[in-house]
Amino acid sequence: MLNLYGKDFSSRLLLGTAAYPSPLVLRNAVEAAGAQIVTVSLRRESARERAGQRFWDLIKDLGVDVLPNTAGCRTVKDAVTTAHMARELFATSWIKLEVIGNDDTLQPDLFGLVEAARILNDDGFQIFPYTTEDLGAAERLVDAGCEVLMPWGAPIGSGQGLANERALASMRAYFPGVPLIVDAGIGAPSHAAQAMEMGYDAVLLNTAVAKAGDPAAMALAFAKGIEAGRMALKAGMMEPRDMASPSTPVAGTPFFKLDNAS
Amino acid sequence: MQIVVNGEPTETVVRTLAELCATLELGSDTIATAVNGRFVPAQSRAELKLRAHDEIEIVSPRQGG
Numbered sequence: 001m002l003n004l005y006g007k008d009f010s011s012r013l014l015l016g017t018a019a020y021p022s023p024l025v026l027r028n029a030v031e032a033a034g035a036q037i038v039t040v041s042l043r044r045e046s047a048r049e050r051a052g053q054r055f056w057d058l059i060k061d062l063g064v065d066v067l068p069n070t071a072g073c074r075t076v077k078d079a080v081t082t083a084h085m086a087r088e089l090f091a092t093s094w095i096k097l098e099v100i101g102n103d104d105t106l107q108p109d110l111f112g113l114v115e116a117a118r119i120l121n122d123d124g125f126q127i128f129p130y131t132t133e134d135l136g137a138a139e140r141l142v143d144a145g146c147e148v149l150m151p152w153g154a155p156i157g158s159g160q161g162l163a164n165e166r167a168l169a170s171m172r173a174y175f176p177g178v179p180l181i182v183d184a185g186i187g188a189p190s191h192a193a194q195a196m197e198m199g200y201d202a203v204l205l206n207t208a209v210a211k212a213g214d215p216a217a218m219a220l221a222f223a224k225g226i227e228a229g230r231m232a233l234k235a236g237m238m239e240p241r242d243m244a245s246p247s248t249p250v251a252g253t254p255f256f257k258l259d260n261a262s
Numbered sequence: 263m264q265i266v267v268n269g270e271p272t273e274t275v276v277r278t279l280a281e282l283c284a285t286l287e288l289g290s291d292t293i294a295t296a297v298n299g300r301f302v303p304a305q306s307r308a309e310l311k312l313r314a315h316d317e318i319e320i321v322s323p324r325q326g327g
Contacts, residue, residue, distance in 0.1 A: 043324040
């Protein structure tokens, strides 16, 4: 089971709710994925549209846990205030903490992230920080009270997969007891499977499913990829080797002569 | 007086944040509020008196990744 802040989950796929062609497609994707946690956000509301009410009704009907984000926040103050609004809005202390540092890469501002994490931890939040593979920043986030870390695989929405695989492997080795979730940059189920094979605890993705030709089918494909990667990790994978090693027994090979053996 | 609601300059005669939400027909909706960058809990909206040039954010749940 995946344990996040004391709560157990059987699904290791956290799914974003943005950019689907319709609410029905979103619903079908969440159900096909078997996702138990979805990410949500908050935006300015107007009585003309009431977009928030309709969306919230749909999410409540899905019966899943919600992980609100602070997407778009570029300062500590904005992120902290957004987190407080989200806690009241969604009635949860969970917060996917994003403090964006660069508009082109949407890379987290690690200095602001750590500062915001300290403030929100003191305010009683349970923080899921969107971070990089930087071990120093990760240590400070853990010191600030974060019990989960969410390093990026690649820039948000890029679909590149695990751009810095070795650093992600180091992070896994460095924090053996901390739940680690690859968040952002995943493009294909094979990327998600790879993260799970490396020992990551879960994968959070959005665009790869929402923008697929058939989002529900892709959601299922991701669920299967994540399950396969996790099973492979637990089964114990072979070590790679430089040279070939025949899998078919050599003994008893027809026409075999000792002279040929070299 | 003039205030700013969700980034738009707005002329209003209301006195409190709760009155503003009601006037905007959002009083009974699932919303959260902030004034001048600080979170204002739902139970505090009735006591929070608005002043000229206050910047008010009124938000609701939305899709997110």
